[in-house]
Amino acid sequence: MEWWWWWCCHRWGFSSGSCWELLVPCEDLNLILTVCLTSVLSAAQHAPAWIPYNPNQSPPDTQARHLKLQNSPSPQMTLLTALGLRRKNDWEPPTLLDSLLISPLHLLVTIIYSILLFLRGRPFRPPRDKPAIRVVCLSDTHDQINVRVPPGDLLIHAGDLTNAGTADDIQAQLDWLASFPHQHKILVCGNHDSFFDLSARRPEDRGKTLDFKGIRYLVHDAVTLEFKGGRRLKIYGSPDIPACGGPEMAFQYDRASPPWANTVPIDTDILITHAPPKHHLDLGLGCAGLLEEVWRVRPKLHVFGHVHWGHGRQTVHFDDCQRAYENLIAQPPRGLVRDFFPHSGWLGALRVLGYGIHGVIWKWLMIGPGGNTSSLMVNAAQMYGNTGRLGNPVEVVDL
Structure with a gap:
């Protein structure tokens, strides 16, 4: 059986349902990998399930979906997932095995x-x-209020206040946010907050209104706020998000036609979106169009959510190193074996390393540790992954 399996893979470019890429320029490696995989699957008493795979057809705009995760996972995929070796879906962080199978490079x-x-x-x-301006960042609370919100000057919620998006559920979250003593509070809705989008609003909610209680709700617009010491910040907010659900989801757009180009004011200090930009705290699910707009504007702080497992913060320098990194990660992954054969990605990796070392040297020798030249991205999701409970720490930024 092994020779037949290998011959089919070599002849027609098949790959397994869990994206074991066996079609490489070395027949010995093909055979070795196939025999090893056969042994593992036989030991688990599962028959291999194969699906046709065309390497030129990758799912739209996300390297994570190169894993070819199926709605009905194959037996070996189910076993590996049960053992914690593979992730269940695109919304969970890839395991080490996932990352190796996608692209070691x-x-x-x-x-x-x-x-x-x-x-x-x-x-x-x-x-x-x-005086510093303390910004407290929240997102993806999904009807829950058991969050210890630190004191600060500006409280931001980047969307998904609720699960169902009804007027009553949203009002409960607004009442909760209004109870905090922060001088300013800003809200951008998420895809689950369907009441805010007339096309997604439930019929029973039509005609209802919300009491924002002093919270500023931003939808494709900006506001300039004043803080102690005479400091001012311009904040722009937008709820738009790549399509990820049915018609009950708010402010969705076709991923192939992002609406971001030249929409954010160039003098924006803080950008708030529900969607993450591509390649940054997004598990590969962010928007490339939003990333390009962020490159154009370069806000000091970008707050978003949506991808729960992407929670955290990341510095962005908008330099050659970052561009080289984004370009490399955007390339279709080649798989566990083919990454070890020379290809253009190797040159991209050297660019990341070279530009990065140059950036480190420039930072410490020319600018110094107190340099004030870069920006920060924050995924403020409070929901702890896909567990249905809050658990991520609140992100606090001093500007």
């Missing part, structure tokens, strides 16, 4: 890029001659 470059960001230090420091 992408995994290596991501680790290197994270180290380079760490070596370059914090993106900015508050001004010494004026």
Whole structure:
């Protein structure tokens, strides 16, 4: 059986349902991998399930979906998932095995890029001659209020207040947010907050209104706020998000036609969106169009949510290193074996490393540790992954 299996893979370019890419330029490696995989599956008493795979047809705009996760997973995929070796769906972080099967090169470059960001230090420091503005960032609370919200000057909620998006559920969240003493509060809705989008609003909610209680709701517009010490911040908010659900989801757009180009004011200090930009705290599910708009505007702080497992913060420098990293990760992954054969991704990895080392040297020798030249992205999702409970720490940023 092994020879027949290998011959079919070699002849027609088949791959398994869990994306074991066996079609590589080395027949010995093909045979070795096939025999090893056969042994593992036989030991588990599962028959292999094969599906046709065309490497030129990758699912739209996300490297994570190159895994070819199926609605009805194959037996070996179910076993590996049950053992915790593979993730269940695109909304969970890839395991080490997932990352290796997708692209060892992408995994290596991501680790290197994270180290380079760490070596370059914090993106900015508050001004010494004026009071810092403390920004408290929330997102994806999904009807829950058991969150310890730290004090601050500005409270931001980046969407998905609720699950069902009804007027009553949203009002309960507004009442909760209004109870905090922050000087300013800003809200952008998420795809689950269907009441805010007339095309997604439930019939029983038509005609109802909300009491925002001093909370500023931003939808494709900006506001300039004043803080102590005479400081001012311009904040732009938009709820638009790549289509990810049915008609009950709010403010969805076709991923192939992002609406972001030249929409954000160039002098924006804080950008708030529900969707993440591509390649940053997004598990590969973010929007490439939003990323390009962020490159154009370069806000000091970008707050978003939506992808729960992407929670955290990441420095962005808008330099050659970042562009090289994004370009490399955007390339279709080649799989566990083919990544080890020479291809253009190797050159991209060297660019990331070279530009990154240059950035570290420039940072410490020319600008110094107190340099105030970069920006910060924050995924403020409070929901702990797909568990249905809150658990992520609240992100606090001093500007």
